[in-house]
Amino acid sequence: xxxxxxxxxxxxxxxxxxxxxxxxxxxxxxxxxxxxxxxxxxxxxxxxxxxxxxxxxxxxxxxxxxxxxxxxxxxxxxxxxxxxxxxxxxxxxxxxxxxxxxxxxxxxxxxxxxxxxxxxxxxxxxxxxxxxxxxxxxxxxxxxxxxxxxxxxxxxxxxxxxxxxxxxxxxxxxxxxxxxxxxxxxxxxxxxxxxxxxxxxxxxxxxxxxxxxxxxxxxxxxxxxxxxxxxxxxxxxxxxxxxxxxxxxxxxxxxxxxxxxxxxxxxxxxxxxxxxxxxxxxxxxxxxxxxxxxxxxxxxxx
Numbered sequence: 240x241x242x243x244x245x246x247x248x249x250x251x252x253x254x255x256x257x258x259x260x261x262x263x264x265x266x267x268x269x270x271x272x273x274x275x276x277x278x279x280x281x282x283x284x285x286x287x288x289x290x291x292x293x294x295x296x297x298x299x300x301x302x303x304x305x306x307x308x309x310x311x312x313x314x315x316x317x318x319x320x321x322x323x324x325x326x327x328x329x330x331x332x333x334x335x336x337x338x339x340x341x342x343x344x345x346x347x348x349x350x351x352x353x354x355x356x357x358x359x360x361x362x363x364x365x366x367x368x369x370x371x372x373x374x375x376x377x378x379x380x381x382x383x384x385x386x387x388x389x390x391x392x393x394x395x396x397x398x399x400x401x402x403x404x405x406x407x408x409x410x411x412x413x414x415x416x417x418x419x420x421x422x423x424x425x426x427x428x429x430x431x432x433x434x435x436x437x438x439x440x441x442x443x444x445x446x447x448x449x450x451x452x453x454x455x456x457x458x459x460x461x462x463x464x465x466x467x468x469x470x471x472x473x474x475x476x477x478x479x480x481x482x483x484x485x486x487x488x489x490x491x492x493x494x495x496x497x498x499x500x501x502x503x504x505x506x507x508x509x510x511x512x513x514x515x516x517x518x519x520x521x522x523x524x525x526x527x528x529x530x531x532x533x534x535x536x537x538x539x540x541x
Contacts, residue, residue: 435482436497
């Protein structure tokens with residue numbers, strides 16, 4: 240499989256490795272990017288590949304919580320330009336869509352599009368079409384997640400990243416809960432954990448990780464038997480980097496996120512455990528058409 244200069248550039252963005260190392264890895268992997276990432280990791284040149292794909296599409300991620308109903312939602316709605324994402328009409332539309340998801344609990348985006356918008360007579364699909372015609376730009380509801388129960392949310396960068404965390408709690412201190420929930424949601428936005436806890440990491444992911452770590456250790460000159468023993472310690476490091484509850488808490492790296500939540504719950508005299516979380520990043524994995532500005536100006540002058 241052949242590869243291009245763009246493939247090398249993308250591998251470099253994902254792994255943080257040097258251009259020549261990326262080129263050699265792609266050559267060795269016969270153009271297969273996933274295999275090239277594995278080769279770079281086995282050589283100890285790259286850490287685990289960044290989870291996010293190329294972030295390109297515009298729009299916004301909105302988080303909304305109805306405390307009375309104890310329901311929260313994060314929804315991503317895409318548009319063509321950042322300019323439209325800052326438009327008040329677009330933002331109001333996204334809020335109305337989020338409220339509809341809270342009220343109606345649709346199964347997916349198709350079901351959502353057929354529902355009447357909260358407080359309106361038109362359907363969600365009709366509302367989006369109306370805004371497309373009025374603003375003159377294509378828009379699309381991409382995805383959403385809805386949680387029922389005690390939730391906390393956090394939105395970063397005016398809609399660039401939206402996080403929602405679900406807790407199992409009996410705390411009477413609502414302000415205290417809100418503070419801890421906000422801290423945990425911010426941690427997820429900043430560090431982007433892949434899993435909640437070690438038990439949630441799929442067995443095949445751990446086996447693959449062990450293979451890579453063993454090859455790494457042997458490449459460092461360690462005998463196979465010692466390399467296998469080293470893997471156990473390094474797997475713990477993988478958990479600390481990728482599992483939310485095992486991660487060092489960003490506000491106080493002397494304790495884990497799990498330890499912080501437990502300590503705060505004890506301090507407030509109740510129970511508080513993280514059950515699940517979702518993190519949506521605007522445009523994650525989508526590609527945006529990139530126009531060359533000089534070519535655009537030249538074509539306009541013709």
